[in-house]
Amino acid sequence: MADTRPGATARIIRWIDYRLPFVQFLNHELNEYPTPRNLSYWWNYGSLSGIVLVIMIVTGIILATQYTPSSDLAFDSVERIMRDVNYGWLVRYVHMNGGSMFFAIVYIHLFRGLYYGSYKTPRELLWILGVIILLLLIATAFMGYVLPWGQMSYWAATVITNLFSAIPIIGPGIVTFLWGGFAVGDPTLHRFYALHYLLPFVIVAVVLLHLVALHRHGSNNPLGIDHKGPQDTIPFHPYYTIKDLFGLTVFLLIYAFFVFYAPNFLGEPDNYIPANPMQTPNHIVPEWYLLPYYAILRSITFPILFVSSKLAGVILAFSSIFILFFLPWLDTSPVRSARFRPIYKWVFWLLVIDVVALGWVGANPPEGIVVTIGQIATFYYFIHMLILFPLIGKLERPRPLPSSISAAVLSGGARLGSAGAPMAKP
């Protein structure tokens, strides 16, 4: 009869919480968690990427129950999923397009961090964990792309693993080791499958650390100033749960459009041709989200001192991501948000254009003007990171910061989403 008495649930929760503070933890991190009151929709992409990660893991495990990671059977097993497995086409298209959606969201999330200086103290480790997630994501996506064992799968695997052969002396040995043979083949596919299954769970672990680091100091915000008291913050729930839920629905609309009406738009037709080691496709291109790195990789057409052009390209492509680890220290400006940085506000967009240009270069065969644009864009990328970031921080005179988030929001001077609105006259 005990469970019908009022307060029974509360007492059970209290009993559990005394031993394992789970409900307390959820309440603390969701309900009481103070969040800046002025977060714009650009702050939706963090929770969105977490949700896409879950979608990818769920659909991925379902696919794994039907997929065969053998070079003789992989292509046909994917087609069997598409044709004979109940709703196999849906699960596979959701997973396939989910990769693109994931990167789109993560890139927006990353550029949001760049614009509003979310990597600055005390959020350096939060940012670094994010870059680690990006690296893991690229590795996972690449290995997942190999699994259908189409032409592009096979040749992407060949091109990318061959990059390691550029390392002097030990390079060729490493490549043979990665392949598990003397060419991309059955052992390569098996291990890529095993790792493609493993890495998402590693990503989950790093995401949890990312969240722990986030909740230590809370979200940055469009003004880039710390919250100074209860008047600056609101509880995460219900304010941001509903805002995230609305954002999620809009995102799912776009996602659903691709899945149901353009499922192969973002993919390469060549990957519906079974892998053929005897026939190289005319243009080997990675998926769109890896094109900028691919462009940087191919940009070096001449040896630099003792370094071969291939090795130089490999080093630059990896550096383009690794350099992000140092961004918190490369950016010398004490002001976080680009709203109060009159020069950086514009220079930021040069980086966006530069990365888009690199993506275009990566998609086209490296001939004529494409090579030149690729070299200029690669050069600019590193100039932006290594010179402009430190220099602008030193030269720029930031506009005065508002005294508090609530002051700025309530005075109406900083409506959500109007990035360029002047805060106060200098």
Next chain:
Amino acid sequence: MLKHVLAAAVLSAAILAPALACAADETPPLPHQEWSFYGVFGTYDPASLQRGFQVYKEVCSVCHPVKHLYFRDLAEIGYSEDEVKAIAAGYQVTDGPNDEGQMYQRAGRPSDPIPGPFPNDQAARAANNGALPPDLSMIVKARPGGPNYVYGILTGYKEAPTGFKMLEGMNYSEYFPGHQIAMPPPLSDGAVTFADGTPATVPQMAHDVVSFLTWAAEPNLDDRHRTGLKVILFLVVAAGVFYAAKRKIWASIH
């Protein structure tokens, strides 16, 4: 910030547009057919698919397999169970080994894959002047331009321009990369006789067989479009509800 996104998009488009224009080569744009399966409400036309299957069976299947199709799949394009059985029974398939350890021939059943014309790729090459006729079950998804490209290949045969060097046994195609295709023009007016009285012109046969091959590559398209519509409608309503809820919840702190 949105304003800036648009500005950046326009600016990068302006930078890239001239470069993109240079990249176009001498291949004419693909013919654009009205496909019943295009668009949000697009569905396959069973009559066209059945005519297309006939064209495949009587013309293409002499050289090209459709590896991923089973006879049972034909029920989806409007054939009755008995018709599917009859179509399957018209083929001989290799089965076995039997109790004596021998492979043997028997009439096809709906559960069999549609047999291809050659036992292996080498036999296919030997019979085709060294060229390998590709499997057609995925061809529409495996070529840029999809159905329009395959339609272009079937209808785009021309006399080679003067001065264009053709290799022995090759044919000039407007749309094939490099313009030299090993496949001789497969369709000619009246090559098949349609049971429903549709005139068997080359464009008609090409249209029907490409529709059939699109279905072969993407048999779940009808289902996908229907489900998609429901999902999108649901999400539009949900987005409206959540937006209203968001406005209400936030009203107190704005």
